[in-house]
Amino acid sequence: MSPLKPLCLNYNKISYAQYFKAHFQLLSLNIPHLYSHSLYSHHLVMVHKREYCCYLLMLVLATYFMPSLGDTTTQALVKFKSFLSNADALNKWGDEAISVCSWVGILCTNQTFYGLRLENMGLSGNINIDTLLELPNLVSFSVINNNFEGPMPEFKRIVSLRALFLTNNKFSGHIPDDGFQGMRRLKRVFLAENGFKGHIPRSLAKLPGLLDVDLHANSFQGNIPQFQQRHFRVFSLVNNQLVGPIPESLSIVDPSSYAGNNGLCGKPLSQPCMRSTTPNFMLPHEEKENxxxxxxxxxxxxxxxxxxxxxxxxxxxxxxxRKRAQHSTTVEEAQVKSYRSISTVSSESKSILVASGKSKKKNEDADFSFVRKEGKEFDLQDLLKASAEVLGSGSFGSTYKAMVLNGPVVVKRFKQMSNVGKQQFFDHMKRLGRLRHTNILPLIAFYYGKEEKLLVYEFAENGSLASHLHGRRGSKLDWPTRLKIIKGVARGLAHLYEEFPDQKLSHGHLKSSNVVLDRSFEARLTEYGLVPVVNKKHVQQFMCSSKSPEVSQYEKPSEKTDAWCLGILILELLTGKFPASYVRHGKGASEELETWVKSIVKEGWGGTGDVIDNELLVEKNCEAEMLKLLRIGMSCCEWSLENRLGWREAVVKIEELNVNDHDGN
Missing domain, CATH: 1.20.5 (Single alpha-helices involved in coiled-coils or other helix-helix interfaces)
Known part of the structure; x- marks a missing residue:
């Protein structure tokens, strides 16, 4: 006898017609989760009609008194807020007059909660994981640009999480090696600009579905673990303390993703690894044993x-x-036959450029040409024997500062020009050499080899814009300097288009590391005009022009493509943020720098403090001009070509900007 039978004795005489009428009335109530209820599904057909009425009554009562999904979410959110400090931005959380999906920082789709986006709110305190576990359907969590401190919370307990954004906080310490264990659904991990140290967790590298990984500007140490994924939308380990060989699975990642880690070697970097150098994944106790x-x-x-x-x-x-005894008069005539490589012998950051091979000097000179007569006081031999310093390594190859007789020059080594003919290369280089403009870094000479090419430029004393914005600690660029720089960039870009009206991509690779600054912080463009001589596959994979929507999706560059790159550069200059996710766009594209800026402006999250670099916020009477430049940058980053500013309009608008606001407005 069923334990519910005594409760249903009064229903012994109901008819089957009443039975089925009650059944269909229950179905018409559309009670959530009723059809999966264990009692209902198990007894739907087999239960006796008098017991069925009892079950029916109990289900309705249980459902009526059961807290709704919205109530559960509301309670959990209010509880989560109670653990936070400086949470004035969340004052309306708990207001019953406003739906949960209308609260600040709540992400919903079709009025269904799925995530938290608590960015740029000055929050601190405790991220209570137990409370987050009470939130149904939580798949995205973001606290970008806040003041949370201490070790990373145990997000691995939230196994349903798909996106985790902790960028620009004050988290610190080691992340346990199992810190991401079990999070098989996790696709996006942004831990940049914190104080994390120690090894990159192997549990992170083992996640099968990762698409975006941004760990730049931390203090991660040791070797890079072997990531399961090979193709990422976003991947950045910039400015950490990583050493050793880059895993084979990551050898196809853009080399700029490893900048600021001087101890790394192997592909895709130009720094080779010693044969004895192997990945070291030993834990501290294992190292002690060995x-x-x-x-x-x-x-x-x-x-x-x-x-x-x-x-x-x-x-x-x-x-x-023996040689002296034979009085030999034979002298070996050692010349360079073909330039094979530039190798670096490091001693307190100083190097020697070494060429190998033997040939007649006249053949060597035929492949080394000056594109301007003034200042010619060295030849290829002088260049190859000169002391040098490695300035950086990018997607094309290494860049060196070489000390020749008449002062320093910059030597850029290119391997991705093997598909261009010798005469075409010579003609194009001479055309570049004829450029004369204050904001164009002059090309001095070039070397043509089958496997490698060298381009020799003038030296800019203050390095690249990228090194000031992201690399050199203590280096500050005030608003007048940044405005001067972007005006110089715009003028240089305009000159390129005036000199090369036949090319849609007169620059093609415009980014902060290709903007160098002279002694007076005047901007000078470099690596310009190389699209016609770079291998097409390399252009499509690495050059900045390929990141624009029209090229990444349709492979059809336009005159507005360089304007897209200019827009990214403007946003980087104003926000001070490294565009680590500046990778190929397309369907399902990840959140880019321009997307982040636009989302804040669109949602009206306050004034310039939400997006402008903190170093600029101390400037007085400049906010209006900064906002004007911000709007120009956003207009240059419109995905629609019809709505995007062209380079001409952008240059005009940039030239109209002033250091201070007009009339203090």
């Missing part, structure tokens, strides 16, 4: 080197004496 073995191995290696050096010295002395 310390004695490493010490012994080092001692044996040193002794072997000493013995070999002694043997080589004796052999050298023997042949030298």
């Amino acid at each position: 310390r004695k073995q490493r010490t012994l191995f080092t001692a044996i290696t040193v002794m072997t080197v000493i013995v070999l050096a002694s043997i080589l010295t004796l052999i050298f002395i023997h042949f030298h004496r």
